[in-house]
Amino acid sequence: MSIDTETHPALDACFLGPYGENDSLLEKLVVEFLRDHVYWRRNFHPEDPPAIPTSAAHHPDYQAFEARLRRELHQLSAALKKSVPFHSPRYLGHMVSDLLIPGLAAQMLTLPYNPNNVSEDAAPVTVDLEVQVGLQLARMLGYPHDPARQDCAFGHLTSGGTLANYQALRLALALKAFPVALRAAKVPEIGVPDDDESAFNLAPAAAIGLLGRWQAWLALQAAPARRRWQAAVAAERLEQHGLARFFARHPQLRTPVVLAPVTAHYSWSKGVKLLGLGRGQLRLLPERGMRLDLAALEETLADCLRQRQPVLLAVAVLGTTEYGTVDPVDGVADARDRYAARGLGFSVHVDGAWGGYLASLFRQPDGGLRSLDAVREGFRAFPAAEVHAAFGAIARTDSVTVDPHKLGYLPYGSGAxxxxxxRAMALLTEEADYVFHAASADDYLTRFRSLGQFIPEGSKPGASAAAAYVTHKVLPLDYANFGRLQAQTILAAEAFQMRAERFAQDMQPRLRVLVPFAPDSNLVCLALNPAGNTDIGVANAFLRKLHGVLRCDPSQPLQLKEFFGSITSLRQDAVGEDGMHRILRALGLDPSTASDCAEDRLLILRHTLMNPYVIDRHNGISYIDLYFQFLARTVDHFLAKAEMPCVRPSPCEEGSREALG
Structure with a gap:
């Protein structure tokens, strides 16, 4: 089945729309289910009389309260008109767009019930929905998703990708340290490694197997012995001692490092600090072509093996925040397997906060992986073979972060x-008798109804779970359903790149233009430099000036902005020396000016093509064309008015025709 080049009719019902076209649909849903909620309240115990008399509405105090309420709400509504118009196809900035009506309506429907997904006591319905959302996402990612399977995946929602990344660190550390606790407690007969270093370096699958044998062995013990062994192991766990005391008790062990690409989200730096590992334990690896350099990963792992330096986690990014590029997940998983065989076990985590939902394009309705040729049908170049391999390899990783509030088009904050x-989640269990109740270890759904035992948060909104669950039911996470929406964003990115090529040709006499690297997803960057300028500082000043026209300005009427965009930067440590020099040469910039102007990076425009109506085929409007026309007018205005620092003349114009390289 090919991808439609026009917006699918079913998608037209998915959003409120740039013009509020589906206002009547959303209004009907909100009114219908608000009334339904009121009927539910009235039928809870219909014998109970109304506590608020009808006459209250006529009391002066009631009317004064209502007047204050309306005044404040009107003021809030007026203030919110200064918000960024994420719904508009003129918004090309950050990773946010219009909201899907199924999720928006489900969240609004659920809010008055106010479920707290800490446990089934506070959310008997939405806790189950959240567990089901985890299974829906697991299926999209290629993980085992049948609760009857012993090794079934498990997922839960978070406030965002940052907290999900924290959870990955937390689980990986618990899994790494647990075998050492079993050794310290002298648990017999279950195959605990002979020394602490071997125990600390088990592969995740081996550690989970050891955990399962421990649980099975424990179940065979008489109750008094079972309690003694449980207490003995608990007393030796890292979570009991803390990092400092744990490593003091096991002096042959070193604090593990986390390996991540240099373009990784800043949440990883925050996470290693929060966990107590320290920022020094986060090693940022160089990239090649804006993707994790596998040779650098191999060299680092070989060095860790020689130095007997444990590795906690290797991170692969599925759509970087700045550039949307996809790391070689398959290569990272291969490295994990090779080094586990050599005694250096570690987990692999995929940070798919941005690109996770693109996995729906790679999935058949039955959950199977689509072939490269099948995924490519209907696209100009997407996906590259390397990108297809990366998405196919997610199934081999240990954990994944996904953000429903990004490419899932759901309200903030909803990560996963x-x-x-x-089975690994048993290591994160917390006890609290007033909230959690004993659950059958054999029943998947029952076990995870006490979500608060396993997650970083305590209280958490059940409305977010309802929004995700309903959205995934209305638009299943495969290429024929949710994937249609993702396909529109890829088509828009490809159209944007083609239009950028034309823009580069049109502007060539006065501006050098470069798409610095082919996009892996629906995020396209653009580098600009006035013709004749060789100074990186001048080019950056020009970009800052241009971004001033594209960024949100609450002091100005919203309608004065034609388009909204964002900027990021290219750094040599991310691009590599050769890659950086290639980009600078194509733009006519002199690399030596970086030190002259204290600029160690090149600013570039960043465009997120999330809105499915950025190409409005119904009205024959391309907002991509309009954007580049706007960009040309703005650049010409700056150049004509000399509203930029003076430029140094280029010694030669060689390579100007290679601007899109």
Whole structure:
């Protein structure tokens, strides 16, 4: 089945729309289910009389309260008109767009019930929905998703990708340290490694297997012995001692490092600090072509093996925040397997906060992986073979971060953490008798109804779970359903790149233009430099000036902005020396000016093509064309008015025709 080049009619019902076209649909849904909620309240115990008399509405105090309420709400509504118009196809900035009506309506429907997904006591319905959302996401990612399977995946929602990344670190550390606790407690007969270093370096699958044998062995013990062994192991766990005391008790062990690409989200730096590992334990690896350099990963792992330096986690990014590029997940998983065989076990986590939902394009309705040729049908170049391999390899990783509030088009804040094997989650369990109740270890759904035992948060909104669950039911996470929406964003990105090529040709006499690297997803960057300028500082000043026209300005009427965009930067440590020099040469910039002007990076425009109506085929409007026309007018205005620092003349114009390289 090919991808439609026009917006699918079913998608036209998915959003409120740039013009509020589906206002009547959303209004009907909100009114219908608000009334339904009121009927539910009235029928809870219909014998109970109304506590608020009808006459209250006529009391002066009631009317004064209503007047204050309306005044404040009107003021809030007026203030919110200064918000960024994420719904508009003129918004090309950050990773946010219009909201899907199924999720928006489900969240609004659920809010008056106010479920708290800490446990089934506070959310008997939405806790189950959240567990189901985890299974829906697991299926999209290629993880085992049948609760009857012992190794079924498990996922839960978070406030965002940052907290999901924290959970990945937390689980990986618990899994790494647990075998050492079993050794310290002298648990017999279950195959605990002979020394602490071997125990600390087990592969995740081996550690989960050891955990399962421990649980099975424990179940065979008489109750008094079972309690003694449980207490003995608990007393030796890292979570009991803390990092400092744990490593003091095991002096042959070193604090593990986390390996991540240099373009990784800043949440990883925050996470290692929060966990107590320290920022020094986060090693940022160089990239090649804006993707994790596998040679650098191999060299680092070989060095860790020689130095007997444990590795906690290797991170692969599925759509970087700045550039939307996809790391070689398959290569990282291969490296994990090779080094596990050599005694250096570590987990692999995929940070798919941005690109996670693109996995729906790679999935058949039955959950199978689509072939490269099948996915490519209907696109100009997407996906590259390397990108297809990366998405196919997610199934082999240990955990994934996904953000429903990004390419899932759901309200903030809704992130998600999914681990490949639910059995590992037992290591994160917290006890609280007033909230959690004993659950059958054999029943998947029952066990995870006490969500608060396993997750970083305590209280958490059940409305977010309802929004995600309903959205995934209305638009299943495969290429024929949710994937249609993702396909529109890829088509828009490809159209944007083609239009950028034409823009480069049109502007060539006065501006050098470069798409610095082919996009892996629906995020396209653009580098600009006035013709004749060789100074990186001048080019950056020009970009800052241009971004001033594209960024949100609450002091100005919203309608004065024709388009909204964002900027990011290219750094040599991310691009590599050769890649950086290639980009600078194509733009006519002199690399030596970086030190002259204290600029260690090149600013570039960043465009997120999320809105499915950025190409409005119904009205024959391309907002991509309009954007580049706007960009040309703005650049010409700056150049004509000399509203930029003076430029140094280029010694030669060689390579100007290679601007799009």
């Amino acid at each position: 953490f999914v681990c490949r094997d639910n």
